[in-house]
Amino acid sequence: MEDGFITLSELDLIHIFCKDQDLKCLLQQLAAPEFTSMPKPSEADLVAWISDKEPGFLITKLLTDVGTYHDHEVKKQHGYRRNTTTFSPTSMRDHLSAIRQKDFSLGDYRENRYVLRGSIKTDGFQLQLLAFKTKVLHSVKYRRLDESRLPPRISTTVGGTDYYMTEIRNVIQSAEDMTRLWNSKPEEVKVLEIDLGKAFVVGACALVPTKDGDKDEVRTLNLAVNQRAVYQPVFKHRRWAEHKKSQTTSGSVSIKEIEGDLPPLRGSDADVEGYVTKVKDVEPALVKFYSDDDRESWKRHKFDFKKAFDEEFRVVADSLLRMVGGTCSAPRHEDNKVLIAIGLGDFGSNGKLTSLHSSFCRYFVGLVRCRHGKELCYTTFAICINQTILHF
Numbered sequence: 001m002e003d004g005f006i007t008l009s010e011l012d013l014i015h016i017f018c019k020d021q022d023l024k025c026l027l028q029q030l031a032a033p034e035f036t037s038m039p040k041p042s043e044a045d046l047v048a049w050i051s052d053k054e055p056g057f058l059i060t061k062l063l064t065d066v067g068t069y070h071d072h073e074v075k076k077q078h079g080y081r082r083n084t085t086t087f088s089p090t091s092m093r094d095h096l097s098a099i100r101q102k103d104f105s106l107g108d109y110r111e112n113r114y115v116l117r118g119s120i121k122t123d124g125f126q127l128q129l130l131a132f133k134t135k136v137l138h139s140v141k142y143r144r145l146d147e148s149r150l151p152p153r154i155s156t157t158v159g160g161t162d163y164y165m166t167e168i169r170n171v172i173q174s175a176e177d178m179t180r181l182w183n184s185k186p187e188e189v190k191v192l193e194i195d196l197g198k199a200f201v202v203g204a205c206a207l208v209p210t211k212d213g214d215k216d217e218v219r220t221l222n223l224a225v226n227q228r229a230v231y232q233p234v235f236k237h238r239r240w241a242e243h244k245k246s247q248t249t250s251g252s253v254s255i256k257e258i259e260g261d262l263p264p265l266r267g268s269d270a271d272v273e274g275y276v277t278k279v280k281d282v283e284p285a286l287v288k289f290y291s292d293d294d295r296e297s298w299k300r301h302k303f304d305f306k307k308a309f310d311e312e313f314r315v316v317a318d319s320l321l322r323m324v325g326g327t328c329s330a331p332r333h334e335d336n337k338v339l340i341a342i343g344l345g346d347f348g349s350n351g352k353l354t355s356l357h358s359s360f361c362r363y364f365v366g367l368v369r370c371r372h373g374k375e376l377c378y379t380t381f382a383i384c385i386n387q388t389i390l391h392f
Contacts (some may be wrong), residue, residue, distance in 0.1 A: 003243035005128070009119045010050050010058045016044045017062075030061060055118025056289040059129065066129060067116045084114040084131055095134075111135065120158045125299035168341055172303065182337045190324045190336070194364075195343045196357035202316060206323035218349050221323045225316050230356060233308035240301060313363050323367070328367065340368065 008016070017023035031049045035041045041049065050058055060067045060250050067084045087095065095111075097106065111134035121128040172178060178186040191207040206221040245256035262278055263271035277284075290298060318328040324338045332338065342361065 005121045005123045007119055007121050007130070010055070011047060013058055013120075014043070014046050014050055026062070040208065054086045054091075055087040056116030057118075059116065059118070059120060062129065063120070064129065071155065080114055083112075084116060084129070087115045090296045123299065125296060126303060182339075184337050188337060190338045192320065192324050192338060193343075194320065194340065196361055198355045198357070199227055200362055201227050201230055201356045202320065204320055204323065223319060223323060227353065228354060230316065230360075231278065231353060232308075233305045233312060234319065236256075236308075237301060237305035244329075245289075246291055250282075250289070255285070255289050258285060301331045313360055317364050317367055320364070 009321075012025065017027055024043075027046055031046055032039065034049060035045065038045065056067050066081050068084050092115075100110065114131040114133055117130040117132060119130045160255050163227065172181070173184045178184075178189060179338075182189050186246045188209055190209065193205045193207075195203045197203060202223065202225040204223040206223075208219045208221065210217050242256065245259065246254050248255045250258065262282075263269075263274040265272060265275055314328060321327055324340070325336050326332055342365075
């Protein structure tokens with residue numbers, strides 16, 4: 001029904017572009033300085049020419065400006081778009097040779113950017129660039145070091161983001177543990193308690209130490225996010241899709257009626273065999289509707305709704321971090337000591353809407369652990385399996 005993403009290397013792009021005469025002439029113009037004796041190099045010559053270039057050369061010349069910024073420009077920019085570059089084969093060899101040395105020092109490694117791989121992914125509507133993240137090499141070296149030389153993994157992301165799933169009861173068992181991990185008194189650490197659910201995606205309570213004159217107090221902030229509020233982009237996309245299905249007909253029957261007559265795939269009346277048998281008769285009409293008639297319109301609306309849905313998650317995450325003095329747009333300040341505890345209690349769900357608690361948990365944890373690739377995580381993170389938060 002729907003085309004998926006395919007991966008294309010720059011060699012593949014050479015073969016594809018050579019099918020079009022205008023694009024082939026453009027490639028020949030780019031390669032002309034290196035083919036002085038051959039004003040119009042052949043397709044085979046172009047393949048050999050691009051093979052000697054740095055990965056991403058053709059992509060940055062014809063498809064995007066991401067990766068075209070020089071070192072002195074990158075320092076003034078922010079975000080992955082401006083923090084992406086290309087490496088020549090010689091530079092790649094030197095880089096890999098340096099980090100493979102036995103006397104390589106973890107403290108001397110400062111690479112924190114993306115390097116184009118020389119390939120793209122596309123579904124005909126969206127273009128995705130593939131790149132190496134040099135910070136990952138840092139985490140590989142990190143794990144080879146002796147544990148006594150490493151900072152606690154619960155308070156750093158250098159070892160990689162797959163190190164964060166830790167039960168709080170196995171890490172913090174006394175006030176001394178709080179002092180050791182955060183280098184401050186337990187009563188100075190802010191605590192953000194998060195419980196994930198079905199009707200409410202997030203229910204959060206923040207305990208923020210404050211001072212009222214000479215008296216120390218703890219201010220309590222609460223936040224609850226309704227699932228239907230987060231689902232609004234999905235509802236809007238569904239309404240648009242249902243309207244389009246009702247307006248589009250195959251013969252004298254609308255697409256909505258065709259899909260409504262198919263046997264259900266879920267519930268007590270599910271009939272998978274009947275569905276497969278009947279869908280064969282109407283498959284040409286469905287393929288024509290989803291793929292042939294207005295494929296770009298479907299992809300555009302799907303892209304827009306996913307972008308809006310991700311923005312809903314970002315707004316919720318930003319609201320949570322603001323409760324403890326942070327935001328999604330900047331790393332955590334070292335003086336802002338924060339403990340985030342998430343309850344991971346299991347529960348069943350049989351509603352019509354899929355529960356968002358697990359998808360939001362993955363989004364939020366990834367956000368707060370590795371924002372902007374800083375060695376210090378955006379906020380310190382802990383997991384509480386039994387949904388009981390440890391207080392001091």
